[in-house]
Amino acid sequence: MKLCNDTITVFTASVDQETKTTVYAPTVIAGVSWFAANADTVDPKGGLVAARKVIVRIPAEVLPAGLEIRAGDIVVRERLSGSGWTPAFIKRCHGDKMITALAVTDNRRAPNGAHVKVVGA
Numbered sequence: 001m002k003l004c005n006d007t008i009t010v011f012t013a014s015v016d017q018e019t020k021t022t023v024y025a026p027t028v029i030a031g032v033s034w035f036a037a038n039a040d041t042v043d044p045k046g047g048l049v050a051a052r053k054v055i056v057r058i059p060a061e062v063l064p065a066g067l068e069i070r071a072g073d074i075v076v077r078e079r080l081s082g083s084g085w086t087p088a089f090i091k092r093c094h095g096d097k098m099i100t101a102l103a104v105t106d107n108r109r110a111p112n113g114a115h116v117k118v119v120g121a
Helices: 087-097
Strands: 006-016 021-043 047-059 074-076 098-107 115-120
Antiparallel strands (some): 098 115
16 A cells, blocks of 8 residues: 555543443554545535544554454544543644544455555544
8 A cells, every 4th residue: 555654543442341431542553544635615504614534544464453443433643652541631632633533444355455444533
């Protein structure tokens, strides 16, 4: 796959069974493609509405075994590690490089360029 020169951190949410709280575990993936585009439309009630759409393509050969990215997971275009992450903290510190996954497509069975595609905003 071409232009796969970005590094991301995927924060997957899970519930800690002891504390019954949601925890976000970071997974760093190098060698991905990050493409951002701005979209706008005119709302009849409020004027111009703008949004940023990001498509992340993760080649199958760099996808960590067992990682399942789902809608709602957080993706940051930066290498991050540690624990204790919350969505509010990630947004405050890395909001300009952060997306929330809206849709995930598994294209790993494709004969050419097998990958996982994440669409977010």
